Amino acid sequence: MLWLMLPLAAAQEPAAPEEMLSPEELAEIEAALSADAEAAAATVAATPRTPPPPGSGSGGNMNPDIAFIADLALAAFSADAPLQSGAHDPTVNGVNLQQLEMALEGSVDPYFHFDANIVFTQFGVEIEEVYATTTALPGHLQVRAGQFLTRFGRANPTHPHSWDFVDQALPIGRLFGGEGNRGPGAELSWLAPLPWYVEVTASETMLGGAATGKSWSDAAAVGVDGPADLQTTAAVKQFFPLGQDWSLMWGLSWAGGPNGTGRTNRSEVYGTDLFLKFRPITTSSYQQVSLHSEWFHRRMQVPDELYTDLSGFTQLAWRFSRRWTAAARHEYGGATAASDGEQVVDPFDPVWQGSRHRYAANATFWPTEFSRLRLQGAVDLPDWEEAPAYAAFLAFEFNVGAHGAHAF
Amino acid sequence: MHTLRALFALLLATVLLVGLPADASGLKVTATTSDLAAIAAAVGGDHAEVTALSLHTQDPHWVDARPNLALTLSRADLLVLAGLDLEVGWLPNLLTGARNADIQPGATGYFDASAFVHLLQVPSGQLDRSQGDVHPGGNPHYTYDPRSALLIAPALADRMSQLDPDNADAYAANAAAFTGELTDAIERWRGQLAHLQGAPVIQFHRSWTYLEDWVGFELVGEIEPKPGVPPTPAHVARTVGLARSKGVKLVLKEFYFPDTTAALVAEKAGASLLTLPGGADFNGGQTYIERMDATVGLLAGEGM
Numbered sequence: 078m079l080w081l082m083l084p085l086a087a088a089q090e091p092a093a094p095e096e097m098l099s100p101e102e103l104a105e106i107e108a109a110l111s112a113d114a115e116a117a118a119a120t121v122a123a124t125p126r127t128p129p130p131p132g133s134g135s136g137g138n139m140n141p142d143i144a145f146i147a148d149l150a151l152a153a154f155s156a157d158a159p160l161q162s163g164a165h166d167p168t169v170n171g172v173n174l175q176q177l178e179m180a181l182e183g184s185v186d187p188y189f190h191f192d193a194n195i196v197f198t199q200f201g202v203e204i205e206e207v208y209a210t211t212t213a214l215p216g217h218l219q220v221r222a223g224q225f226l227t228r229f230g231r232a233n234p235t236h237p238h239s240w241d242f243v244d245q246a247l248p249i250g251r252l253f254g255g256e257g258n259r260g261p262g263a264e265l266s267w268l269a270p271l272p273w274y275v276e277v278t279a280s281e282t283m284l285g286g287a288a289t290g291k292s293w294s295d296a297a298a299v300g301v302d303g304p305a306d307l308q309t310t311a312a313v314k315q316f317f318p319l320g321q322d323w324s325l326m327w328g329l330s331w332a333g334g335p336n337g338t339g340r341t342n343r344s345e346v347y348g349t350d351l352f353l354k355f356r357p358i359t360t361s362s363y364q365q366v367s368l369h370s371e372w373f374h375r376r377m378q379v380p381d382e383l384y385t386d387l388s389g390f391t392q393l394a395w396r397f398s399r400r401w402t403a404a405a406r407h408e409y410g411g412a413t414a415a416s417d418g419e420q421v422v423d424p425f426d427p428v429w430q431g432s433r434h435r436y437a438a439n440a441t442f443w444p445t446e447f448s449r450l451r452l453q454g455a456v457d458l459p460d461w462e463e464a465p466a467y468a469a470f471l472a473f474e475f476n477v478g479a480h481g482a483h484a485f
Numbered sequence: 486m487h488t489l490r491a492l493f494a495l496l497l498a499t500v501l502l503v504g505l506p507a508d509a510s511g512l513k514v515t516a517t518t519s520d521l522a523a524i525a526a527a528v529g530g531d532h533a534e535v536t537a538l539s540l541h542t543q544d545p546h547w548v549d550a551r552p553n554l555a556l557t558l559s560r561a562d563l564l565v566l567a568g569l570d571l572e573v574g575w576l577p578n579l580l581t582g583a584r585n586a587d588i589q590p591g592a593t594g595y596f597d598a599s600a601f602v603h604l605l606q607v608p609s610g611q612l613d614r615s616q617g618d619v620h621p622g623g624n625p626h627y628t629y630d631p632r633s634a635l636l637i638a639p640a641l642a643d644r645m646s647q648l649d650p651d652n653a654d655a656y657a658a659n660a661a662a663f664t665g666e667l668t669d670a671i672e673r674w675r676g677q678l679a680h681l682q683g684a685p686v687i688q689f690h691r692s693w694t695y696l697e698d699w700v701g702f703e704l705v706g707e708i709e710p711k712p713g714v715p716p717t718p719a720h721v722a723r724t725v726g727l728a729r730s731k732g733v734k735l736v737l738k739e740f741y742f743p744d745t746t747a748a749l750v751a752e753k754a755g756a757s758l759l760t761l762p763g764g765a766d767f768n769g770g771q772t773y774i775e776r777m778d779a780t781v782g783l784l785a786g787e788g789m
Contacts, residue, residue, distance in 0.1 A: 182577075187591060190581055213586035217559055268559050268584055274552040276582075316552035321540065324551055358543045361741050399715050399743075445714055446574075447614055477614070480570065482577040485550045 141183030141191060142479030146238045148175035149473045156466040160428060160457060162250025164288060165198070165237055167470055174199055175472075178236060180481060188213045194236060205236070206259065217268040221280075224261040227310040228278045229330040230371050231350040232390075233257050239484070241369075241394045243453045243472045247408040247435055248373050248388035251426055252346055254291040258332065260284060260308060274316035281307045284334055287425070292344040292375060294425045295337025308334035316485075321359050326352040326485070338424070342378040365396040377413075379424050386423070387411040402441040409434055412460075430461040448475040512649045515557050516565040517572045518545050519764035520628035521598055521637075523773035525565050527663040528641045532652040536561075538576075541764035541776075544741040546618075546713070550575040558583035561594065562648055565641065568599035571625035593647050599625065601640040602633040605694050617711025628764070630695035631671050631777050638663050663774075670774055677785040685731040687724060687756070689738035689747050696737075700784070705731045708738075708750055716746050728754030735787055739763040759783055 152167035159168055167173035177197040185191045193207040208223030226234040232246050233253060249257055262282030269275040281304065284296040290308060301307065312330040319325055333345040350371040357364060372389035392406035412432040413423045423429035439453035450473055457466040512533045516522035522537035529535055536557055539548045545567065548554075558564065558579055566572055580589065588594040604623035612621055627633040642660035646653035682701040686693070689708045697704045706727045710720040728736075728750060736751040736758045738744075744760070751758035761783060765776035 184590065187586075187589070210581055212581065212584070212589050214584065217584045219582075219584045268556065268582075274556045276552070314552075318551060318553045324549070326552065354549075356549060358540055358549075360542070361743060363743070445614075445618070447618075480573045480618075483550060483574055484578050485552055 141181045142481075144180045144476055144478035144481055146178045146180065146236075146474065146476040148178075148237055149173070150175055150243055151471040153469045154466070155468070156457075156462075159466065159468060160459065161244055161468075162247055162255060163245025164255030165196075166244040166255075167472075175237065178205075178238065180236075180478075182479075182481075184212075185209060203256075205256065217270065219266045219268075221264040221266075222262075224259060225264065225280075225282075226257050226259040227280055227282060227308075227332065228264070228266075228312050228314075229253075229258055229310055229332050229346070230312075230328060230348045230373075231326070231352055231369060232371055235484075238474060238476065241367075241392060241402070241404045241441075242406055242437060242439060243451055243470045244437075244455075246371070246390045246392075246406070247410055247433070248371070248390055250291075251388055251410050251423070251429060252292050252373055252375055254286075254288040256288045258308075258310075259289045262307065264310075274314075276314045278310075278312045278314070280310045282310065284308050290334070291425050292346060292377065293334045293336045296335045297337070299335065299337045306335055308332060322355060322357045324352075324354045324356075324485070326350075336377060336379075336425070338377075338379045342380070344375065344377045344425075347374045347376075348372065363396065363399040365394075365402075367394050368392075369394075377424060383416045384413050384421060384424060385416075386413040400443045402443070403439070404441070405436075405438045407434065407436055431459065433457070433459040447477070448473075512563060512645060512652075513561050514563045514565060514645075515561040517548075517576060518567055518628070519767040520634075520773060520776070521565045521567060522767045523765035523771065523776065524628070524634050524637055524663075525563075525641060526767070527773060528638050528656055528660045529645060530655060530659040532649065532655055533645065535767075537767045538579075540768065541762055541766050542740055544739070544763070545571055546574060548572070548575045550578050552582070555579045555582040558588060559585050561585065561588050563594045563596060563644065564588040565596045565598060567625045567628070568597035569604070569620045569622040569625035571620070593644065596641065596644050598633075598637045598641075599623070599627065601636050602627045603636070605698060606691070617709070618713030620712075624691065624694050626692040627695050628773075629693060629780075630699040631667055631674070631773075632699060633695065634773055635664050635667055635671075638667075667774055667777075670778065674777070674781040677781055681735075681784065681787070684735065685728075685733045687728050687733050687736045687750060687754070689736070689742045692739065693737050696780075702735070705733060708736075708747055721746060721750060725750055725753040728756060735759060737761060757787060759787060 150167040150173045152173055153170055161168050165175045167175060179195040181193045183191050188211060189209040190212055191209055194205040196203045196205050204224060206225050208221050208225045211220045214220065228234050232249055260282035262280055264278060264280035266276060266278040269277065284290045284293045286297040287294040293308060310332040312328055314326065314328040317325045328350040330348040333343055336342050336344040348371065352367065352369050354367040370391040375386050377384040388410045390406060390408040392404060394402055394404040396402040410429060410433040412420045413429065415421050420431065435455060435457045437453060437455035439451055441449055441451045443449045453470045453472065455468045512529060514525045514529055514533045514535045515538060516525050516535065517538050519537045519539065519541040522535050525533065526535040538554050538557065539545050566576065586592065599622065607623035608619055608621060612619060638660040642656040645656040678700045684702045685705045686702045687706050687708065688704055691707055691712050693704060706724050708716050708721065708724055710717055733754050734756045736747055736756050738747045738760055740760055740763055748758050761780050762776060765771045765773050
């Protein structure tokens with residue numbers, strides 16, 4: 078019955094130019110195109126259907142848009158060996174050059190978009206992300222191929238310049254590693270044709286070790302013999318506009334793969350993320366309030382045992398004027414437990430010997446949207462340490478180059 | 486496993502039942518600003534279903550890339566944008582996330598209106614952000630000058646005709662009717678605004694350049710020290726001094742900029758503060774001509 082409705086729906090659409098041709102004429106066109114393609118397979122360059130308008134893309138030249146973002150922090154820790162988990166977190170007393178990120182993006186051709194994030198630190202250069210995204214697949218499908226941060230939850234796929242805090246959220250470092258969960262691979266996503274926003278994502282990525290896939294740390298050394306040796310990630314994200322001023326985003330994520338502790342041992346992480354934002358746009362105001370909460374349940378098969386733990390964080394940010402934001406965050410890492418409930422040391426991060434709470438608060442001043450100063454204080458309460466650990470940061474971020482688009 | 490299959494079947498059935506009818510009416514046009522949406526609605530008439538991605542009460546530089554906007558873009562046949570980097574902070578991600586090849590840059594369904602108007606304040610020479618958040622391609626607030634709409638409407642009719650040739654005559658006729666009515670209104674508005682010729686005016690943000698060019702008043706300063714940079718006490722003091730020395734009687738700002746500083750400048754300078762709409766109240770049913778009529782009415786009420 079539904080299929081019978083399809084031609085009716087199509088009939089109400091305005092006729093596309095190609096629909097004015099007969100099937101025979103369309104077949105002729107296809108034959109001619111494939112003949113030309115074969116004749117000039119090596120040299121044919123695809124061109125847009127109409128020339129790009131002036132001002133689009135990167136200022137009328139063929140270079141990608143490039144931006145540099147520098148993150149610097151003056152840090153003071155009460156602990157001799159601070160338990161920071163992010164690879165670009167400040168880690169020593171004094172001035173820390175966290176990173177210099179180079180972000181590049183542009184159109185490859187009419188079918189692909191190019192994105193890359195190259196990070197320079199004092200220790201070298203690192204390709205954090207480089208991927209192509211399709212722009213022309215039918216059926217609201219999209220493929221990303223390259224190396225990318227997996228779209229597990231809301232925090233993992235983001236870079237420090239979009240964070241509300243100086244340092245990485247603890248669960249990300251604990252479960253995925255200091256760089257966040259990423260790897261070379263491919264991702265397929267689909268925007269469901271529903272009245273509200275539902276995006277379904279699935280990806281297969283290589284496991285690269287503790288920095289990018291900590292819960293699967295030992296798998297990288299074992300190598301890949303087949304698809305089962307890759308990390309699989311799946312996510313569903315839904316968005317609900319609650320009137321003009323309120324927004325709600327809710328995601329469910331799952332990631333699984335071999336963890337290298339045994340021939341068939343696997344680790345799995347289940348996550349849910351909630352993002353609620355208030356930003357009045359029907360009145361004159363610079364106010365923005367956002368609540369972001371994300372929780373992770375992990376199951377790890379190790380020889381003759383199944384370990385589980387729970388981690389999460391909740392943060393509230395309030396931009397109370399054009400130039401000022403205040404934020405607070407609570408992070409939690411539950412003790413890892415064996416199947417009989419007995420507490421054990423985290424098998425992939427022996428630093429975690431129990432449960433841990435960390436509380437942080439900060440104030441951010443934005444001279445313009447291209448620079449910001451952030452003062453942050455934190456108290457860390459791991460239950461395996463005798464005393465709380467305190468940290469204070471004065472962070473400065475500044476960027477130059479193309480104006481990047483902000484994700485929601 | 487049976488549960489999974491049932492869930493999948495339920496999802497598929499929901500998609501087919503709820504999703505498909507949403508794709509079944511005229512040319513779907515989405516515009517980044519409410520002014521462009523209003524112009525598109527005038528040209529599209531009964532054959533186009535027009536939506537605006539931002540409200541007239543919103544600063545178009547600072548729109549949140551809410552995912553529901555990507556959903557709107559995913560279903561659009563035609564995207565109308567202001568260009569000149571006005572939407573650079575939010576549109577690119579939405580456009581990629583929309584997964585709609587028909588409206589990507591270079592496609593027939595990608596209509597950058599800035600390509601069809603006479604641009605002002607196109608920077609020349611060395612350009613960097615020490616000058617503030619400047620737009621390298623020129624000032625993007627061109628719909629504040631109704632003569633821009635006279636140029637955009639016929640170009641939009643051409644583009645709609647390419648996408649929907651069956652209704653080409655209707656689009657051309659709508660554009661002609663719109664430009665005819667607008668031309669008459671412009672003549673009428675000129676008379677109403679004649680007293681503003683040469684009048685010195687202070688603006689909050691550098692967005693009234695096109696209105697200045699059309700009406701003939703003279704913008705002598707801005708409350709923002711540089712585009713996109715919030716006012717500082719020293720700069721506000723300089724602006725007040727400038728306003729006094731130039732005999733400024735009018736301070737202009739859009740609804741979405743804060744009132745207090747602008748009101749202070751106006752008060753100290755002995756001028757009046759006029760908050761003008763940043764665009765048509767498109768969702769409220771206001772047309773572009775009604776929006777300009779309201780703007781002109783407010784300006785005309787200002788004695789110089």
